[in-house]
Amino acid sequence: xxxxxxxxxxxxxxxxxxxxxxxxxxxxxxxxxxxxxxxxxxxxxxxxxxxxxxxxxxxxxxxxxxxxxxxxxxxxxxxxxxxxxxxxxxxxxxxxxxxxxxxxxxxxxxxxxxxxxxxxxxxxxxxxxxxxxxxxxxxxxxxxxxxxxxxxxxxxxxxxxxxxxxxxxxxxxxxxxxxxxxxxxxxxxxxxxxxxxxxxxxxxxxxxxxxxxxxxxxxxxxxxxxxxxxxxxxxxxxxxxxxxxxxxxxxxxxxxxxxxxxxxxxxxxxxxxxxxxxxxxxxxxxxxxxxxxxxxxxxxxxxxxxxxxxxxxxxxxxxxxxxxxxxxxxxxxxxxxxxxxxxxxxxxxxxxxxxxxxxxxxxxxxxxxxxxxxxxxxxxxxxxxxxxxxxxxxxxxxxxxxxxxxxxxxxxxxx
Amino acid sequence: xxxxxxxxxxxxxxxxxxxxxxxxxxxxxxxxxxxxxxxxxxxxxxxxxxxxxxxxxxxxxxxxxxxxxxxxxxxxxxxxxxxxxxxxxxxxxxxxxxxxxxxxxxxxxxxxxxxxxxxxxxxxxxxxxxxxxxxxxxxxxxxxxxxxxxxxxxxxxxxxxxxxxxxxxxxxxxxxxxxxxxxxxxxxxxxxxxxxxxxxxxxxxxxxxxxxxxxxxxxxxxxxxxxxxxxxxxxxxxxxxxxxxxxxx
Numbered sequence: 001x002x003x004x005x006x007x008x009x010x011x012x013x014x015x016x017x018x019x020x021x022x023x024x025x026x027x028x029x030x031x032x033x034x035x036x037x038x039x040x041x042x043x044x045x046x047x048x049x050x051x052x053x054x055x056x057x058x059x060x061x062x063x064x065x066x067x068x069x070x071x072x073x074x075x076x077x078x079x080x081x082x083x084x085x086x087x088x089x090x091x092x093x094x095x096x097x098x099x100x101x102x103x104x105x106x107x108x109x110x111x112x113x114x115x116x117x118x119x120x121x122x123x124x125x126x127x128x129x130x131x132x133x134x135x136x137x138x139x140x141x142x143x144x145x146x147x148x149x150x151x152x153x154x155x156x157x158x159x160x161x162x163x164x165x166x167x168x169x170x171x172x173x174x175x176x177x178x179x180x181x182x183x184x185x186x187x188x189x190x191x192x193x194x195x196x197x198x199x200x201x202x203x204x205x206x207x208x209x210x211x212x213x214x215x216x217x218x219x220x221x222x223x224x225x226x227x228x229x230x231x232x233x234x235x236x237x238x239x240x241x242x243x244x245x246x247x248x249x250x251x252x253x254x255x256x257x258x259x260x261x262x263x264x265x266x267x268x269x270x271x272x273x274x275x276x277x278x279x280x281x282x283x284x285x286x287x288x289x290x291x292x293x294x295x296x297x298x299x300x301x302x303x304x305x306x307x308x309x310x311x312x313x314x315x316x317x318x319x320x321x322x323x324x325x326x327x328x329x330x331x332x333x334x335x336x337x338x339x340x341x342x343x344x345x346x347x348x349x350x351x352x353x354x355x356x357x358x359x360x361x362x363x364x365x366x367x368x369x370x371x372x373x374x375x376x377x378x379x380x381x382x383x384x385x386x387x388x389x390x391x392x393x394x395x396x397x398x399x400x401x402x403x404x405x406x407x408x409x410x411x412x413x414x415x
Numbered sequence: 416x417x418x419x420x421x422x423x424x425x426x427x428x429x430x431x432x433x434x435x436x437x438x439x440x441x442x443x444x445x446x447x448x449x450x451x452x453x454x455x456x457x458x459x460x461x462x463x464x465x466x467x468x469x470x471x472x473x474x475x476x477x478x479x480x481x482x483x484x485x486x487x488x489x490x491x492x493x494x495x496x497x498x499x500x501x502x503x504x505x506x507x508x509x510x511x512x513x514x515x516x517x518x519x520x521x522x523x524x525x526x527x528x529x530x531x532x533x534x535x536x537x538x539x540x541x542x543x544x545x546x547x548x549x550x551x552x553x554x555x556x557x558x559x560x561x562x563x564x565x566x567x568x569x570x571x572x573x574x575x576x577x578x579x580x581x582x583x584x585x586x587x588x589x590x591x592x593x594x595x596x597x598x599x600x601x602x603x604x605x606x607x608x609x610x611x612x613x614x615x616x617x618x619x620x621x622x623x624x625x626x627x628x629x630x631x632x633x634x635x636x637x638x639x640x641x642x643x644x645x646x647x648x649x650x651x652x653x654x655x656x657x658x659x660x661x662x663x664x
Contacts (some may be wrong), residue, residue, distance in 0.1 A: 358466070363503035365487035366463050366496075367513075367573060368521035377516055381507025381556070 002324070003021065013041050015062030019159075022124060029112055034126035040119035047119075048179075049245075052301040052333040053272045055120065058215050058241040063159040065127070066090035073097065076149030079177045079208055079398050083147035090153050091162035092130040094360055097236040099153060104140035104172075108133050113163065114194050114221050118245065128163035138169030138198060147173040149375045150191060170198035170225065175392050176205045182395045183212040186240055190363075192219045197228035205232040206395045209241030211269075218244045226252025226281070231391050235402050236271050237264040243301075246275035250284040258287045262383045262399075264406045265298030265330070272301035279312035279342075286316070291386050292323035293375035293379055294330035295410060306338040306347060313342050319349040324356060324382060326375070326410075356411045376407045416612040417581050418603040423474035424461045431457040433637035434473070439581075439630075442609040446623055446648060447616045449634035452585040455616045456500060458634070459585040462614075463497040464490050477581055494580030500588050505557040510569070512541060513557045514576060521577060541584040542575045546602050563590035571602040582606070583614045588622040600625030620652040623640035635659045 009017065020034050042059060043050035073089050084105075087097035089229040101107070110133050116130075136142055148164055168174055178193060189211075197203055201224075209218060216239055222230055234244055248257050257277060265271045277286045293299040302321040323332040334351035356378055364374035383403040390396055417439045426433040431454045439445045448617060449455050450574075461468050462475050464487035475482045482490045505513060519529045546568045558566050567587055574582055584603065588596055603613070603626050615626055623631075623645065631647040632639045635657070640659050641647070 313417070357503075358504060359502050362465050362487060363499065363505070364517075366499075367492055367517035367577065368488050368489040368491035368524065369516055370520065373516070373520060377508055377513070378505070381505070386509045 007041065009040065010056060010059075012056070012059040012062045013038075016123070017157050019062060019065055023129075030126050033113070033122045035036070036122040037119045037126055040122075041231070043119055045316055049118065049274060050136045051305070052303065052335070053243055053270065053274075055215070055217070055241065055243075058270075059173070059188060063157050066158045066160045067398045069093075071153035071155040072319065073151040073153045076147065076151060076179060076181055077208070079147060079179055079206065080175070080392065080394050083145040083177055084136070085147045085149050087149045087151050088132065088162050089151045090158075090355060091128065091150075091160050093132045094151070096273040102144045102146070102157070103234075104137040104142055105146065106135045106137070108135045110165065113165075114223070114258070116221065116247070118219065118247070119247075120190065120217050121192060121221070124163055124190045124219065127190070128162035128192065129161075131163040131165060133165045133167070136166070136172040136174050139171040140169070141173040142175070145177050145394075147177040148193070150180035150183075152180065152187060152189070154182065157185040157187050159190075161190045161289070163192045165194040165196070166323055167196045168198060168201040168203050168336070171200045174204075176203060178205065178207040180209055180216070183210060183214050183216070183238070185214045187214040189214055189216045190219070191216070195222040195230065197222065197224045197227040197230060200227045201225065202229045203231070204391050206390065206392060207232070207234040207244075208399070209234065209242065209244070210237045211242040213238070213240050215239070215241045216243070220244070220246045222246070222248045222257070224248070224250050224252060224255035224257060227254045227256075228252060229256045231258040232260070232370070233386070233390055233399075234261040234273075235399050236273065237402070237406060239269050239271055239291065241270045241272075243272040243274065248275070248277045248286075250277070250279050250286070253281045254283040256285045260289045260386050260389065261291075262386055262403065263290065263292040264403065265292070265299050265300055266410065267298060268296070268297040269298045269299070270301075271298070272303075272362060274301065274303040276305045276307065279306070279308045279315045279317065282311065282313045282315070284312060284315050286318070288319040288388060290321045291383055292321070292332060293326065293383065294323065294332060295326040297329040299329070299330070300332045302333070302351070303335045303337075304349070305339065306349070308338075308340040308342050308345050308347065310341040313344045315342060315345040315347065317345070317347040318395070321351045322382075323353045324379065325353060326356070379407055380404060416443070416478060417614065418474075418476040419462075420474045420476070422458075422461065422475065423471045424457060424468050425471060426457070426468050431468075431637050432461065435638055437632060437639050439612045439614055442607075443613055443627060443629040444607065444613040444615060445630045445632060446528075446628035447614060447632045447634050448618070448648060448651055450660060453634045454637040455634055456585055457637075459497055459614075459616060461582045462583060463487055463495065469618050488520065489524065491577070491579075492521040496579035496582045498574055498575055498582065498584045500585040500589060502558050502566040502570055504559045506559055507556055510553045510555060510557045511539065514573065515555075517573065518576060538576060545605065546572050546575075547598055548572060555558055559622075564592065564595035567591055567595065567599055568602070571599055575602065575606060580610070581612045581614075584617070585616045586618065587615075588617055588619065595621065597625060620648045623648045633659050
């Protein structure tokens, strides 16, 4: 006998179902995606991949969907000088806010979302009505960085779903920048970026999300062909709940992925970076390095899982998460994991959580640098060690300044 | 210049300094010698204001102002410098960045304008050259991966740039070979002036061949138990500390 226990829907889940019904006449893929979401519901602590981040608890209701009639929008922040801006206003590509596409980059028809086991990404696939698909022609190096700018229009708190897919052809090279502005809502924002890298393709991805008081889930899915190279860096700050989740599959031999990030949390903010890297072929290299600074009663999460499939021999994987807690009430949850089914691999992981070193602070003080400035100097250096490793040096000043601004406002808060 | 009166200090409830008195006049170099565990390093930390030491009585006056009432960074800006026995590594902070932050922090405390970058660079280069510090080293994070000798030279470079009224050298000779010792001693001697005083803490007489002290003080069990001229250091080198350990007990 099969016993099926059905859990009553939360108000937010019921609201999402009603909103989806009201959209009507959708294609089979979107209906299937919603069915997948509906079966799992909003993730909570009992879902292992979401153990430290209770989205169900953070979403009391389903906010109204962002409509077609967008309010005024601000300009995207300039992360990289000279970037080509591709703007999505409330999840929809807006040529009026965008620059002309550079050579070798084309908008193309959607080829359908990548399969996912994550219910929040399935929800994105169900609701993202205007997916944008960019294609970088094989063998072409795009000189100009492409800045995917999510612009959220002013107005009432709303729910917003955006999906962007980028296919980087074999041997092509591109730098993608991703940001969101207009986050003060509180909104409910669900962004997805799907990258497909052909053999020998190279992609540098630089993301900046300051979630303010909103709930933001940002998903990066990537599939790498043989010898393909992906370097992704993200700066995360703020957020009633901010989660960046990454699903990377090294499908071809000799793929190389680097996932780095800095998380800055204060007050009651909750910031989560969770990732799964699957080595599915041999000779792949993966590096995940994260730095988290938490103040107040903020919570930080790092969950990293590297899976080495049986045929992925000679895999080289290293993962490290370091967190600094500036207050007794801040909490960091670190969970690095390795799942190895091949026998000839080199994999390692590490995680640290601690306060700033009092001896270093005294040393600075003995040179005349007062405690708040000394802390600022040490914390800036802690984040800059990752920022300065960015392959696109033009993004370094912006990211470094993001940390400096956060540290400066920290002092304002303290006074 | 520096006057310490009846200084008592402890760490984790353990008494280390027991009513220490000493005076160093402007222009003077006083050497403190003493056996392990006599409280020499504690004395330097207490004067500089390390937070884990508790001062239970006494005063430390620099030109008549009680340092013990100031935060450590305020003491530094008031003109106190401690060259650490074990200089801390500051990962990720380029030496130049650190030096500039320190100089400007002190200038700000004293109500002076920030140094212009070209002036600062010129100043650092000149002092680094005198101490035979490779300019490339100044780009590296402070003290990270530096040898013992490089760390000590970096301490003297900082002292030269910060130009304190009073300098304390805590076992600056430890871990130095003879060439590095000479360079460090020359660096200190170049800073000697009628307005500046030094307290040189050392185990060995050797350093005092290069930095000639005006007075030599012997410390034991948290007190100064004997004082004399430079000849006292030579005497100690021969006879050891056993007489003084007994005397203080």
